[in-house]
Amino acid sequence: MKRRSFLTGASVGGIAAAASALSAPAIAQSRVEMVMVSTWPRDFPGLGTGAQRLAKRIQEVSDGRIQVQYFAAGERVGAFDAFDEVASGNAQAYHAADYYWKGKHPGWAYFTSVPFGLTENEMGAWIHHMGGQELWDELAGEFGLKCLAAGNTGVQMGGWFNKEINSSQDLKGLKMRIPGLGGDVMAKLGASPVSLPGGQIYENLVSGAIDATEWVGPWNDYFLKFYEAAKYYYYPGMHEPGGYDSLGLNKAWWDKLSKSDQLLIKACASEETDFMMAEFNANNGTYLRKLTQEHGVQLREFNDDVYDAFGRASAEVYEEVRAHSDLANRIHESFAKARSDVGAWMKLSEGAYYAQRNRVLGL
Template sequence: MKRREFIKNAGIAAVGGAAATTTLAAPAIAQQRIEMVIVSTWPRDFPGLGTGAQRLSQRIQDVSDGRIQTQYFAAGERVGAFDVFDEVASGNAQAYHAADYYWKGKHPGFAYFTSVPFGLTENEMGAWINFMGGQELWDELSAEFGLKAYAAGNTGVQMGGWFNKEINSAEDFKGLKIRMPGLGGDVMAKLGASPVSLPGGQIYENLVSGAIDATEWVGPWNDYFLKFYEAAKYYYWPGMHEPGGYDAFGMNKTWFDNLTKSDQALIQACCLMENDMMMAEFNANNGRYLSKLINEHGVALREFNDDVYDAFGEAAEEVFSEARAHSDLANRIHESFAAARADVGGWMKLSEGAYYRQRNRVLGL
């Protein structure tokens, strides 16, 4: 064959091949379009938690070049804040963004994957979940309810809460009506308080009306926008109940399992990014808004004393014993968590803990 004829024929073949590829690829791309309804427990545009969930929803769509089409619904827009678990488990929606300790009534093990009293900080949680068996236990638990979850946000060490009176001893909790979910609420009950679980959008009205006497939420940035300072004067720290509150991106497991491996990895990567972004955003804002609460609104900052914290610790051990007795899985989750707390916590004491103490001493912080 002459060189000119070879080039001509090769060109025809290349065009034909490209046309064939285009013909085959177009329907395949169209079939890959995925609809993803996301429901959450947070109010629309609420700083940190709400905006982080919305940011994650948009990121999944953007990273997939629009192939995964997300529809985001804040609390109350599609279902109630505490109805998102059943909405996703049933397949009516594909995913939720929430704090998994809201589902401790379904299984106490869920509390560990948000935060528990005397639990893990954000750094320690990351170690446990990603490298010490935490994700595998979370998968086992979630699968029992038809779900698959990833960490998708963290709020760090939370404040102890807002109170309409000073807390000087464990006796001061008796008869107190306090909004505190998760196992932290169970600790309050051991001390004689009456814990209730309310979604964020309902806390202020209950605090103002006197339906509750105290509440915890997150920290200065979030609490400032919820205007708790209008109803409670005393702001206590540090919170024993949530030292590293993870948010969960829980997905319908059947839906998730039917995705390609690359789409599963895409969603996981987006969740991991939001996990870092949200924590950074809370750290960037909490100090500034704490100053505003104190200087602009006269909030009285108080630290729980050692006697109160000792009472928290004793009550927490009772709560953990009850959680472990629930089932073999609950016991295994606790044992894994406790091992990580001892191992990673021991290292953090020598590393970050010691550094913070010495740095702040030298700089007078």
């Protein structure tokens, strides 16, 4: 019995020792390093803090097994260098607005937001249920990337102007910071679009290097202090009605992840999309009051003449995009069908409800 007990004990001890010897290397091998760069300033409310929150969340949900090292714009590479940094494999992920890459292919713009495009609710329908993600995968794959929605800012403001915009003629000669296809629309109307990362807009607006700028909405714009350089704040923005942020991942790195790690990252990105949108909605009203009541900002609505001009110019821009390539044309056609189908429903549902609720309550 003693011999049997000894052998049993020895066997258990041997198994435990073997398990111990194997567990350390196994744990070490399962650790994943993830460098994330972004196009946003560090700690910038909404966009910057959202990207930082996503990086932290991925690490937390994985119990630290996925180690995320986050770099804000300029800390590792410049804001607009994030794409190449990840596509090359020097970093594993970026957080950005994919319309920044439209110079590489115009199809990228559709996966942030485009003129007369989709709202946040409509974007979700297109991406998740109407073929949008598959087209995004096809486009991103051509550049060695995999992209996921990871934030949304909702319907954006039309921008800050140093003069009133009473007709489309007032846009001629205007130097305006506006990226994506929205910038192309402004160019059609005689403006000079400029693409600048968020951290450089204020200095250019104050110095007069640009005459106008769009950014996001009252919450973000308040912290960039645009009210110090321009007093006319226009709405609504035709250029970005539901701007998705993107978690862009190096595809070779992504493909090597386990399915569970891929699902974990997808879940964190999806959570951030919902959380960021809610955060913008919670803050924009408060900061709009601050801008108008504390800083004398004058709120203006683009009139029908200006909006009709935006519409005509947008139609020209879209024809040029469709002529670019088969993929660009397929992206546009898929987007346009979603805008028609989902938009018709939203007009009868949310649109009609907002109009009647606000009328009754005097909002």
